Amino acid sequence: MAVNGYGVIGKRVADAVARQEDMELAGVSDINADWRSRMVTQKGFRLYSAASEHNDAMRDSGLDVTGALDDLLSVAEIVVDCTPKHVAARNVEIYREKGIKFIVQGGEKHAVTGHSFVAEASYESALDRDSTRVVSCNTTSIVRTLTALKPAGLLHRARGTLLRRATDPWESHLGGIMNTLVPEPEIPSHQGPDARSVDPELDVITMAVKVPETLAHLHYWAVQLTRPAEKEEVLEAFRSSSRIALIRMADGLTAINTVKELMADLGRPHDNLYEVALWSDMLKVEGDELFYGYMVDNQAIVIPETIDAIRALVGKVRDPKESIAKTNAALGIGAVTQALGGQ
Incomplete structure (x- = not known):
């Protein structure tokens, strides 16, 4: 497979x-x-x-350039497009002309591929397709957590507030915001409708605001359950997803920077947090209402989804659980729970 675009997502996918x-x-x-x-x-x-x-400039700088994009596509079975927002939509015509399967990222519209991907929710519908779109970091987290509640028969509807990092950390010297908060101008924010592009059955509304930090996103959710439930039943539902890591304030993980530091101590490349880091001791159940908060690593959460999307399009691994297990083992997903002694 090929990677087109070697930025924040592309280098992690590679x-x-x-x-x-x-x-x-x-x-x-x-x-x-x-x-x-x-x-x-x-x-x-x-x-x-x-x-x-750009060929001459790349070679003049001393780079060892093997060839052009056409050469790369000719030796690949599938390409993951990790180019900047909206560029992939133009590249799609090249991929279709070449007859190569392709994956785009969440910055593109659902209509570009007609299919949106989160492994635990839409793997089987992606099997053997020519293309799919791995949804954004925030949408991935929404679908993961709400999907975990569905098999337990707990999910009725969900309302979430997203505190969004201002920009990617490596570009924080170029822009972002300081000493202010920037609300998204519409309710719902785009993440709720985007989650329904993966699972149309989700009753979900989101609100979002940009905040002056670059480490990660923070979500707060209020979910109406189908019935009154106990906290442990809800936690057990979240444990059913290998890509939700239950963490605790009591373990000193009291802020998003401390969770990133844990990823560094675990030896994760780029301090990647592939999982949704959900605070179990913050979680509250009142009758049929559920309240919880979690952290989203905007640079890493979509990486395991992209790997599973590759397998789904190629079609050699038909069972989503098998692909998820392969990806988790290769990326060390599950190490957070092990490091904390289980939650």
């Missing part, structure tokens, strides 16, 4: 693919002639130029 026993990374394409592309070849990946007008 690293994750390299860890899978049943995948081979054909190469990475990009347009940059700086340190980012240099990291591609230093990791032993083949580097390709994503646009012909």
Whole structure:
């Protein structure tokens, strides 16, 4: 498989693919002639130029460029497009012309592929398709947590408030916001409708505000259950998802920076938090109402989903549980719960 675009998501996808026993990374394409592309070849990946007008600049900078994007696509079975927002929608025509399967990320509209992906909710409907869209970090977390409540017969409707990081950490010197909060101008914010593109049965409304930090997103949810329930029953439902890590304030994980530090101590590449980190001791159940909060690593949560999406499109692994288990093992998902002694 190929990765087109070696930014925040692309480099993590490439690293994750390299860890899978049943995948081979054909190469990475990009347009940059700086340190980012240099990291591609230093990791032993083949580097390709994503646009012909950048060929000379990349080679003049001393980069070992194997070829152009067309060359990369000719040796790949599937491509994951990790280019900036809206660029992928233009690249799609190239992929269709080449007859190559493709995956786009959550910055693109559902209509680009006609299918939106979260492994625990829509793997089977993605089998053998030509394309899919891995939804955004926030939408991934919404679908994961609400999907965990459905098999237990607990989910009626959900209302969430999202505190969104201002920008990606590595770009915080270029923009973002300081000393203010920026509410999204419409209710619902786009994440709720986006979650329904994965599972139309979800009754979910979201509100969002940008906050002046770049580490991660923070969600607060109020869920009406189908019936009164006990806290332990709800926690057991969340435990059914291997990609929800129950954490506790009592363990010193009192803020998003402490959770990121735990990821560093676990040796995760880029301090990646692939799971939804949900505070179990904050969670509250009052009759048929459920209240909880969790953290979303905007740079990492979609990586395991992308790996599973590759398997679904190729179709060699038909069972979502089998693919999820393979991906989890390769990326060390589950280590958080083990490190905390189980929750």
